[in-house]
Amino acid sequence: MTRTVIRGGLVVTASDEIHADVLIEDGRIAALAASGTSAAEAWTGDRVIDATGKYVIPGGVDAHTHMELPFGGTFASDTFETGTRAAAWGGTTTIVDFAVQSVGASLREGLDTWHAKAEGNCAIDYAFHMIISDVNESTLKEMPKLIEHGISSFKLFMAYPGVFYSDDGQILRAMQVAADTGGLIMMHAENGIAIDVLVEQALARGETDPRHHGEVRKVLLEAEATHRAIQLARVAGSPLYVVHVSAEEAVAELAAARDKGLPVFGETCPQYLFLSTDNLAEPDFEGAKYVCSTPLRPKEHQAALWRGLRTDDLQVVSTDHCPFCFSGQKELGRGDFSKIPNGLPGVENRMDLLHQAVVDGHITRRRWIEIACATPARMFGLYPKKGTIAPGADADVVIYDPHATQTMSAETHHMNVDYSAYEGKTVTGRVETVLSRGEIVIEQREYKGRAGHGAFTPRSTCQYLN
Ligand code: URP
Numbered sequence: 001m002t003r004t005v006i007r008g009g010l011v012v013t014a015s016d017e018i019h020a021d022v023l024i025e026d027g028r029i030a031a032l033a034a035s036g037t038s039a040a041e042a043w044t045g046d047r048v049i050d051a052t053g054k055y056v057i058p059g060g061v062d063a064h065t066h067m068e069l070p071f072g073g074t075f076a077s078d079t080f081e082t083g084t085r086a087a088a089w090g091g092t093t094t095i096v097d098f099a100v101q102s103v104g105a106s107l108r109e110g111l112d113t114w115h116a117k118a119e120g121n122c123a124i125d126y127a128f129h130m131i132i133s134d135v136n137e138s139t140l141k142e143m144p145k146l147i148e149h150g151i152s153s154f155k156l157f158m159a160y161p162g163v164f165y166s167d168d169g170q171i172l173r174a175m176q177v178a179a180d181t182g183g184l185i186m187m188h189a190e191n192g193i194a195i196d197v198l199v200e201q202a203l204a205r206g207e208t209d210p211r212h213h214g215e216v217r218k219v220l221l222e223a224e225a226t227h228r229a230i231q232l233a234r235v236a237g238s239p240l241y242v243v244h245v246s247a248e249e250a251v252a253e254l255a256a257a258r259d260k261g262l263p264v265f266g267e268t269c270p271q272y273l274f275l276s277t278d279n280l281a282e283p284d285f286e287g288a289k290y291v292c293s294t295p296l297r298p299k300e301h302q303a304a305l306w307r308g309l310r311t312d313d314l315q316v317v318s319t320d321h322c323p324f325c326f327s328g329q330k331e332l333g334r335g336d337f338s339k340i341p342n343g344l345p346g347v348e349n350r351m352d353l354l355h356q357a358v359v360d361g362h363i364t365r366r367r368w369i370e371i372a373c374a375t376p377a378r379m380f381g382l383y384p385k386k387g388t389i390a391p392g393a394d395a396d397v398v399i400y401d402p403h404a405t406q407t408m409s410a411e412t413h414h415m416n417v418d419y420s421a422y423e424g425k426t427v428t429g430r431v432e433t434v435l436s437r438g439e440i441v442i443e444q445r446e447y448k449g450r451a452g453h454g455a456f457t458p459r460s461t462c463q464y465l466n
C-alpha cells in the first residue's frame, strides 16, 4: 500500500475551507485531519508533501474538450497525449472529450474511434460525451446502450448545417429518448440556418476578415436558439445543458427557465469571460486566433456571465479546448472568415484564469472549485470520485500556490499550438504539484507523468436529476 501525506495546506472544496492534512492511500483520499492535531501528526507516508502556504484543491474537471477533432478540413492540434499533459500542467485531472459520430456511421463506431485515439495516451483520466451528427431511428436506439457504457450525455448542434446540424424534429426525438433513459442533451445553441444566410451575404459584400465571424453570429441568434432548445426540452420533458454560453441574452433565457424550476443548465468558458470582439478585430488576420463558436462578444456581455456564475444561472466553466495552429490551420480562412477552423486553446489555462477571477473579486474561492471541479463532476456523473477532496474520492489533488505570478505565453505553455489566446496576460496563482489517483503527474513544476496513466472513466447519469 502506498501512502502520501499532504501537510499544512488550506484544503478548499466547493463546500469548505479547512487547514487540514490529507492522507492518501492506494490512489484514494483516505482521511483528512486538522493540521497540527495528534491524529494528523501520527500519519506517516512513503511521500510527504509540504503544502504550507498553499491551497490543496481537487483536480479540475474540464467537461468540454476536443482533442484531435476533425473540423473545417483539418484536425484540432492537440492529441490526447499532448492535450492531457497540458491539462495536468494547468491543474486539470479529468477531461470529458467529445466522441463524434460521422454521418452514416453508428454512435458505437464513433465511440470506438475516440477510445482508440485516447487509450494508452492520456496523462490524466478521461471520459466521453457523444456528438450525434445524424439523429435517426438507429442512432436513437443506440443512445440507451451508450448510457450503459458510461456515455450519458449527447451533444446536438443547432449550428453548422451540413456538418453536425440537427433540425428541431431530430432534436425533439433525441430529447424524448434522453427523457426516458436519463441521458443529458448538451446543446450548441445558435441558429445555424440563419447564420449561414448572413455569412453568404457578408462574403458577397467583401466582408472576409475574422471580425465578421463575430458579426454574423448574432447575439439574437444565440438567444433565439437557446430559447427554442429550452422549449423543445420542456415539450420532451428532458433536462438540457447549454454549452459555451457567450451572450447576456442567452443567460437571460437560462435564468428565466431556471426561475420556472426547469432542469436547464448552462456552461460558459474562459474565452467569453476574459476575451472579446476586440480580439477578433486584431489586425493582420491575427483575429483568426480568436475565431470560435459561439463567438466572442463585446466586452459588455462579460458582466452578465460573471453575474450568472455568481447567481448559479450558469453552473460550469469548461474550456471548449479546440486548438488550431495559426500557421497552416487558422490561415485556411485567409480571405474567407467562414473557412477559419473554429476553436480556441485553453485546457491549460482554465484553473489559473478562474483563480484570477477570485483575485479580481468576481467569484469566491469555493465557487472557483464548484464551477471548475465539483459541479462538472456532478453534472456528468463523476462525483464524488472526481471533483472533491473527501474520504473515498480519487486522489486527484492539486497543490496550488495562490501567491506565485505567471505570464501566459505560447513560449512556455504545453499545449500543442503555436499561439496563446492569453499571450502576455499576467495572473496570480500557479499550479505547483498535481496528483492523479495518488500518482505524481507534476512535481514542483516538473512533469513526472506518463502517457497511459490516464484511464477511461465511465460516468453515471447527471447527478442533479436524482
Ligand atoms: O468553436 C468551437 N466551439 N469549436 C469546437 C466545436 C464546438 O462547437 O464546440
Ligand code: ZN
Pocket: 188, 243, 244, 293, 294
Ligand atoms: Zn459547440
Ligand code: ZN
Pocket: 064, 065, 066, 320, 322
Ligand atoms: Zn466544443
